[in-house]
Amino acid sequence: MRKLVNFLILIEKIIDFSKKDIDKGNTPLEIYKICSSIRTTFCLSYNIRKNNNLFLYFQENKILIKFEGNKLRYLGPDERSQAILLRKALNQINQNNMVDNPDWIKSTPGIYVKVFNTNQSFILWLKSLELKHIVCISESISIDEFPFLAHTYDFPKIKKFSSLDDLHELFFILSLNFQSNSLLIQFIFSLVEVFPSLLEHTILTPLNKIKAIEDKILYINFQIDQRAIINNLEI
Structure with missing residues (x-):
């Protein structure tokens, strides 16, 4: 049986767009990439992946949007459907004065929005999940980009994807900035500053051959699906 899988996408800031932009086919590239990520996280040929969750964190705005696979409704496989649901979620921020509200606000079934006062508060929220492992998917790994690697090669742990165990128990973090690791680097340094012991549960994994x-x-x-099939066959 496929267990719960969590994805978190780090995004620099909210890109403004409207339903009119969507209808005219003028969806901004960043929004198109977000919609594509939503689609590949949840959409199967004739079904939705109920055991996946997706979090979108906009760092400059300190906004977190959560998609819960087992509660999602109205999510179609097309970009327009995904973009409209995303726009509705972002609209909740102004409508509910969310800056002073620490709770999740429901947008549509399975989609929720939360606003943090600081990025440090976001890190503390992440810590509260008591995750077994956090896997940061990077474009590459170099001491120039991750200078703390010069001191120790195991902090955070560095593993190839093929060597990861228990994929269904991992919390995957990716960056929408597909041209560099900058958002990911900022995130890891925030971990170090705010709660360094979280790095004990953090794995750095390069997937540089897959660009998008x-x-x-x-x-x-x-x-994850292939490993689940193999495990069922072994049983």
Whole structure:
């Protein structure tokens, strides 16, 4: 049986767009990439992946959007459906004065929005999940980009994807900035500053041969499905 899988996508900031942009086919590239990520996280040929959750964190805005697979409704396989649901979620921020509200606000079934006062508060929320492992999917790994690797090669742990165990128990973190690791680097340094012991549960994994973020998610889902099939055959 396929167990719960969580994905978190780090995004620099909210890109403004409207339903009119969507209807005219003028969806901004960043929104298109987000929609593609939503699609590959949840959409199967004739069904929705109920055991996947997706979190979108907009760092400059300090906004977190949660998609719960087992509660999702109205999510179609087309970009328009995904973009409209995303727009509705973002509209909740102004409508509910969410800056002073620490609770999740429901947008549509299975989609919720939360606003943090600081990025440090977001890290503390992440810590509260008591995750077994956090897997940061990077484009590459170099000491130039991750200078703390010069001091120790095991902090955080570095593993190839093929060597990861218990994929269904992992919390995958990816960056929408597919041209560099900058958002991911900022995130890891925030871990170090706010709660360094979280790094004990953090794994750094390169997937540089797969360029598009939606293809990375597709690959992760495929590997999890394949391992689930193999485990069932062994039973």
